[in-house]
Amino acid sequence: MVDLKVGDTYRCPEDHKAKIVWINKEKKVIAVKCKHKHLSKIVKVPDRNKSMLRPGRYPTRDKKIYAKNTVFLIKL
């Protein structure tokens, strides 16, 4: 088993280089903080580029929301 320390570099679930910020006592769970962008959620936003096809129905598009500095818990 690899001896991990807080501050070491570890791969986040999306395969970026992330930093270990916390390790549990049994060394079974670690928290890594990644400063890269991660897809957080997709929301519907009004789309003004599309013309209204049906009255009373507003055109929408999916907008991707990205989160930075995400902390992941990883089971070893």
Ligand SMILES: [Zn+2]
């Ligand atoms: Zn990442």
